[in-house]
Amino acid sequence: GENVEQHPSTLSVQEGDSAVIKCTYSDSASNYFPWYKQELGKGPQLIIDIRSNVGEKKDQRIAVTLNKTAKHFSLHITETQPEDSAVYFCAASMNSGYALNFGKGTSLLVTP
């Protein structure tokens, strides 16, 4: 089955700096890669996703890059703010209508 590795497990940055979280996956059949943000006491919220026909996608301060050859994808957050502090999960899936395979999560702390 699919195995998703996520690094780092914890990340601390100063407000205004950039944060990068990296994930690798094992199943070349995976073609959908969402990123979820989980705040304390809440469920995971989708923040951005990318499909295998695209190499990069951006939404304001958040961007995701995908390298299908190397089987890795990354989340980039620029100009970080304290409210970006949360646990971020990457996931991989074969297609729509299939289970998401998650990484172990990255706890991001943005200090003022």
Place this chain on the structure above:
Amino acid sequence: EAGVTQFPSHSVIEKGQTVTLRCDPISGHDNLYWYRRVMGKEIKFLLHFVKESKQDESGMPNNRFLAERTGGTYSTLKVQPAELEDSGVYFCASSQLEDSQETQYFGPGTRLLVL
């Protein structure tokens, strides 16, 4: 539009007892997923319903877990009898296919502690 809701938010039970978790998906969503996160580990898939049918239950850990989705609306996940290792956060997610693509929307989770 209301999001995915789950009940209860927390449950503390003793080993050997029974617990039933409920998930109400976003109205009109045919797909309903159950996931679980055990402390410090990744969120793991349990099973997937399409309407009232079980599409994939390959993630169910053992026969102490029973999921139902009668009528294709809300779903329940029953653990009987509960064991210590069942402790964790149980998430439900729902989605609807549009143009062959879907986004899974997660509920807030049920935090289960088995003592």
